Structure formats: C-alpha cells, structure tokens
Amino acid sequence: MILIGQYDSPFVRRVAVALRLYGFDYEHRPWSVFGDAARIAALNPLIRVPTLVTDDGEALADSAAILDWLDELAGPERALIPRSGVERRHALKICALASGLADKAVSLVYERVIHDRSTDVWQARCREQIAGVLDALEADRSSREPWWAGASPGHPDIAVACVLRFLSEAHPDVFDPARWPSLAAHARTCEALPAFEAVTQPFLVTPPQP
Secondary structure, X not given: OEEEOOOOOHHHHHHHHHHHHHOOOOEEEOOOOOOOHHHHHOOOOOOOOOEEEOOOOOEXXXXXXXXXXXXXXXXXXXXXXXXXXXXXXXXXXXXXXXXXXXXXXXXXXXXXXXXXXOOHHHHHHHHHHHHHHHHHHHHHHOOOXXXXXXXXXXXXXXXXXXXXXXXXXXXXXXXXXXOOHHHHHHXXXXXXXXXXXXXXXXXXXXXXXX
C-alpha cells in the first residue's frame, strides 16, 4: 500500500496511525496538494489527500472511505470501531465531529495563508463552531475511560487526537487546555503512543506559487 499526503494533515495522519495500529505495511509519499498536484491528480482527480493506493493499484480517496476499507481488511475482530449497535453509532458520531472540526480548522488556515484575506464574520463563525464541537467532545470524553469505544484506542480516539494536534499547531490561540482538560489529557495520552510518535510532522503550509 502507498499512503500519499503529509503527516501535518489531520486526515492523512489519522489514516497513518490506523495503518500502524493494524500493523499494515505501507510506503509513505509525502506529496503536497500544491507542490505535487500533478502527481496526485494522476491517481486522484480531486487532488486531495489522503490518497491510499492499494496493492492491486486502486487509488482510494477520502479518509472515511479509506478507513472503512482498512477495517474490512483487518476483520471485525480487530476493527478499530465497534461492529454494530449503539456503540458503533456513537463512535461514528465522534469521528464525524472530529472530521468536521478538522474541516473548519483547515478552512481557517486557507483563509489566512492561501486566500490572503481576513473575513471577520466568517472567521468568527468558524471559531464558534470549533469551540462548540470542542465543548461537546470534552463533555463526552470526560465520561468515558480508558478510551472512547473500549479498552484500546479506536477511530474516535485517533480522529480527535489528530485534529487536536493540528489545532494546537495551526491555531495555538484556539485550543485552551484549561477549558478542555479531558481533551488535553486525551491528546497527551495518544501522542505518547508509538503509533502516533512515528507519524509526526511540524505544521507548515507552503502557498501555491503564481
């Protein structure tokens, strides 16, 4: 398998952590959607990361779709998400909140760096949404031990930890550990795991050249 994308993306990193927790071997190509757009487009016309190329040459796009396939590959006994019922529904809810949070955080980066503008009303709206999601995740995480969906880390834990790392680096003024202590503790616990430590990259955005 080949994973395309840089580890400072919360979406790419989420897939990379899952690959390592599953023990799947993969090749990493840290291509940028700007600097390596042509190479990514040859595999994924959306020019988005993560893109995962399977061993038989098919290119999968979108982190949720990639993780669904990896879960199937690992089998129901090893999958990083409950098989069915209320537990699975709740895990999917947390993953969706984390993904939406990441979308908003990435949008704020694009507003600042790529679009080279500042739309105050829109930025305030994004920050309000981010804070609201963090409040909801904080309340939920504080009532669940040791992990979100069981005795070992799963997709909800990975998704939340990856977006918290991105927030802390891309928008250090947005995430306040004192306001969201359960999430801060969750992030520290996850970041200490070998699967997380192995796939880190300092956040850096290189705007496209004209």
